[in-house]
Amino acid sequence: MSLETHGVPQLELEAVIGFNGYVSSGLRVDPDSEHLIYPLGCSVILKRIKGGKQESLHGHSNNVSCVSVSKSGSYIASGEVTFLGFKAVIIIWDYAQRSIYAKLQLHKAKIEALAFSPNDKYLVSLGGQDDGRIVVWNIETKQAICGSAASPGMAGDCLTVQYSNTDDNVFVSAGSGTLRVWELDRANCRIQPTECQTGRLKRIVKCVQISEDDQFIFCGTTSGDIMEINLKMGRLTNCGPTEGKYSMGVNVLRILQCGDLLVGSGSGILTLCSGTNFKTLNAQYQLLAPPPPPPSLFSQNKKVPLEKGVTSLAIGGEGKQFLVGTEAAQMYRFGCDFRKELISTSHNSAVKDGLICFGTSELFATCSDDIRLWHRDNERLRIIVPNMTCNSLDIMLDGHSIISGWNDGKIRVFAPESGRLMLIIHDAHQRGVTAIAGTRDCKRIVSGGGDGQVRIWELLPHGHRLVETMKAHTATINCIKIKSDSKQCVTASADGACIIWDLVRFLSLQMVMTNTRLRDVCYHPEEYQIITSGSDRKVAYWDVFDGTLIRELEGSKFGSINGMHISQDGKHFVTGGDDKLVKVWDYMAGTVTHVGIAHGASITRVKICSNNRTIISTSADGAILRWRFPHPSPS
Incomplete structure (x- = not known):
């Protein structure tokens, strides 16, 4: 816990909605099949399979790029991606204690992949393109044993590593122009590679799986086929399928206990390759060069289309079920019948805006590349406009329409139950519609754009009908709030100005200037003050009538304050920003009463429900977090 949060009570976290589906093999299951383990921003999430209770592991300061779980389940390892020239951190977590066991630093910029040895003695790490090294770590001493360049000469980039299932001294690395079997010489503290022979077959390997008996290496390639390599001989024994290759490459492979092969492709097709017994094939191929390909190898028995590319396959439930993660940030569960069950959905890019529907604490909406309506943790409606991003949204007070502003400069109005497009306003703003709000009578929309204009x-x-265009801002409008009588509104802009507008005479009533890029603004419920937040880390109170600064608070130790909201009774407000902390403030005292520590990326918006029960916070990693509000209204 940082000095900033020391001694301050923590908010109670009710739920985390989010999953970084772009991390290769990021979705894992612990050996006891009790928890799902997956990355989200700078955090690693542990979610209980039965009941859904969630925990977060915090230690990285940058986004998690890879995750691995030891065979015994004692350790979790996670690596991060950082800036060029800086060292990327590997964290080994003590799974039972939910604490950091070791922090390891040698690689630069990015940790590409991690793998534990079968008896938890060693951890092998692979650096990214700007590092290009493989390092073997001693888990007991928390020190590096040895390292080597991952690829021979200028052959290409190494993309993945996989440890042997039975031997702590053997692992495999693969990538572009490289496929190697490594042997650890512990006595001499070095690793010795052996190049695998694939003849004239040249492939870029994206993923590797080793058969349980360590006889075969199965390599998924960008060209959409699978190579089978005899591990002991280091020689290609087969490649398939000969027809119907996997579109957009093979992203991930898993071997089932029965010997069947699960294949996840970049096009989102999950395939079961059955009818092959790898142990029998091993005996058949021994000492044969080149081996005759069996006709049944890699035959595609079952196929299931999923949304976007498959990036993770995790076996759980004693091998009777498995879980699948995709680039769309969705998780699926499959049983023995190979039928899919969608168990989790979330945004796969930064959440731009969010709100809680009036009069409820359980129904809320968020927007990113699409608009989603949620009931607690479950997605109820998704509205997609292809190739567009929704920057801002609001729900009319009567609940009959969702109004939204998009990066193509259009305002779109949707029906909240069906998602049907009810109205589209073309060319609403140049440079996109960046802020939007509806009046309480549900008859008008106030919008702001990247052009600095405010339109009614x-x-x-x-x-x-366009009623009026008001121009005083010189940069993007980031927030619009409308007064309860719908006769005035306040706008906050990246130009540092906060303007109160008359919506009857269409003129500026008051302007306050700051030395910051304003992100958010709120009316106090009694509407005699407004509060602003922005890139200067300050929360400022302003008088509505004369524009004077009443009070200024230090809202954060570092980074912008991007989201802010006041409770319905005006006694408290919440903030969130680049420091990844949700803070609850006493409005009159100007002090922090509670802090929420769980986000793994910059917070973009925070909202308090109208009945003071729930806080919703959203972030740049696509996550939505639901918190219990610590100051409920008397019932």
């Missing part, structure tokens, strides 16, 4: 739109029974 009247909703008609069969269309819309």
Whole structure:
């Protein structure tokens, strides 16, 4: 815990909605099949399979790029991606204690892959493109034993590593122009590679799996086929399928106990390759060069399409079920019948905006590349506009429409139950619609854009009408809040100005100037003050009538404050920003009463529900966190 949060009570976390599906083999299951383990921003999430209780492991200061779980389940290892020239951190976690066992630093910029030896003696780490090294670590001493360049000469980039299932001294690395079997010489503290012979077959290997008896290496390639390598001989024994290769390459492989092969492709197709017994094939191929390919090898028995590329396959439930993660940040469960069950959905890019529906603490909406409506942790509706990003949204007070601003400069109005497009306003703003709000009578929309303009739109029974355009800001409008009588609104802009507008006479009533890029603004419920936040880390109170600064608080030790919201009774407000902390403040005292520590990336928005029960916070890693509000209203 940092000095900033020391001694401050922590918020109670109710749920985490989020999963970084872009991390290769990021979704894991512990050996006891009790928890899902996966990355989310700078954190590693542990989610109990039965009950869904979640825990977060915090220690990285940058996004997690790879995750591995030891065979015994005693350790979790995670690596990060950082900036060029800086060293990337590997953390070994004590699984039972949920604490950091060791922090390891040698690689630069990125940790590409990690793998534990079968008896938890060693951890092998692979650096990214700007590092290009393999390092073997002693887990007991927490020290590096030895290292080597991952690829021979200028052959290409190494992309993955996989440890033997039975031998602590043998592991495999593969990538572009390289496929090697490594042997650890512990006495001399060195690792010796042996190049695998693939003849004229040249492939870029994205993933590797080793058969349980350590006889074969199975390599998924970018060209959509699978190579089978005899591990002891280091020689290609087969390649397939000969027809119907996997579109967009093979991203991930897993071998089932029965000998069947699960294949996840970049196009989102999950395939079961069955009818092959690898142990029998091993005896058949021994000492044969080149071996005759069996016709049944890699035959595709079952196929299931999923949303976006498959990136993770995790075997659980004593091998009777498995879990699948995709680039769409979705998780699926499959049973013996190979039927999919969607168990988790989340945004796969930064959440731009969010709100809690009036009068409830359980129904809320968020936007990113799409708009999603949630009931507690479950997605109820998804609205997609292909190749577009939604920057801002609001739900009209009568609950009959969702209004939204998009990066193509259009305002779109949707029905909240069906997601049907009800109205589209073309060319609403140049440089995208960046902020939007609806009046309480549900008859007007106020929008702001990247052009700095504020526009008022009247909703008609069969269309819309532009009422007025107001121009005073010189940069992007980041937030709009409308006064309860719908006669005034306040806007906050990246130009440092906060302007109160008259929505009847369409003129500026008050302007306050700051030396910051303003991110958010809120009316106090009594509407005699506004509070602003921005890149200067300050929360400022302003008088609505004369624009004077009343109070200024230090809202964060570092980074911008991106989101802010005041409770319905005006006694408290919440903030969130680049420091990844959700803070609850006493409005009159100007002090922090509670802190939420769970986000793995910069917080983009925070909201308190109207009945003071729940806080929703969103972040740049696509996560949505639901917290219990610590100051509930008297019932």
